Amino acid sequence: MESVSKIRLGISRCLLGERVRYDGGHKHDPYLTQTLGQYVDYLPVCPEVECGLPIPREAMRLVRTPQGVRLLTQKTGIDHTDRMLAWAGPCLDGLAQERLCGFIFKSKSPSSGMERVTIYNEQGHAVAHGPGLFAGLFMARFPLLPVEEEGRLHDPLLRENFIDRIFCLKRFRDGVEQAPSIGALVEFHTRHKLQILSHSPEHYRALGRLVAHAKEFPFPEVLRQYRDVLLTAMRLKATVPKHRNVLHHLMGYFKLDLTSDEKQELLEIIHQYAQGIVPLVVPVTLLSHYARKYGVSYLLQQTYLNPHPIELKLRNHA
Secondary structure (H helix, E strand, C coil): CCCCCCEEEEEEHHHHCCCCCCCCCCCCCHHHHHHHHHCEEEEEECHHHHCCCCCCCCCEEEEEECCEEEEEECCCCCECHHHHHHHHHHHHHHHHCCCCCCEEECCCCCCCCCCCEEEECCCCCEEEEECCHHHHHHHHHCCCCCEEECCHHHCHHHHHHHHHHHHHHHHHHHHHHCCCCHHHHHHHHHHHHHHHHHHCHHHHHHHHHHHHCHHHCCHHHHHHHHHHHHHHHHHCCCCHHHHHHHHHHHHHHHCCCCCHHHHHHHHHHHHHHHCCCCCCHHHHHHHHHHHHHCCCHHHHCCHHHCCCCHHHCCCCCC
16 A cells, blocks of 8 residues: 555544543543554644633533534533534634544534433433534535544444445545646546445446546536545445445456466355355455456555555455
8 A cells, every 4th residue: 555644533522532522531542553554644623622612621511402402511510512603603614624544533422412412301301312512513515525433433343334435535636636637537536436436336437527627627516526436435335245246346356367266266265255154364365365466456555455455454354
């Protein structure tokens, strides 16, 4: 994988070990700081502190009222919604200039939870779930930007999908948006075809049509459409059946090169992957070996074979 500058991500400050929580504590996540942190430049945000609330402070929760869902302190019922909204507008304007490739939120937080944050009624009973106040505003402002919660990132498939997305967006920004041209777009699309196919065959075809007719439309509009469709595609999970389809597609490039025994071995390994016996890294490693052995340059440049640093071990789960 080619070297790239660090990926710019927003993150809830408490996940970095900063003592900004309501009780003066933190929620340091070693994976985010020590493992993923090798490849990421974090921009920490704590909505509650940055909107002017002290440390420590009274715990808050989301409450459904006749005026809508509000951010209230749990015991005294003080409403901090307007304070948070007044701070959030300029904050989001600033974040729009940061060229973030994603955001990692703190789960269950009434300000920063991405989803499933409990919403109470005025009698104190749980009645619904939704995003935290700031997280909801962030996702509405940047609807296609990759976002996740630290808790969900402990799930191997969700972790792989999120990291797939942020590395792909970083390459798009570095390779196309920094020096936009049809040539740069074609090169990016050519290298990412199989990776996109593993997430969404439908969007893969749509992006192919868009690139094929790029000269017929104003390029800034083509670039905007491509980026939106790309991010929509990458948001969809790369499932086992979709990976199996791409693996068979890759195998087709060696139909004149592999011996019958090699073909049978590769088919068996792909089948074992589909059955959950071996992880994805096994067939991908064998296909990468054949691409180098037989000099298939088109495959050697495919990001699908190496979409993120191998040290992250994202394809090692069966």
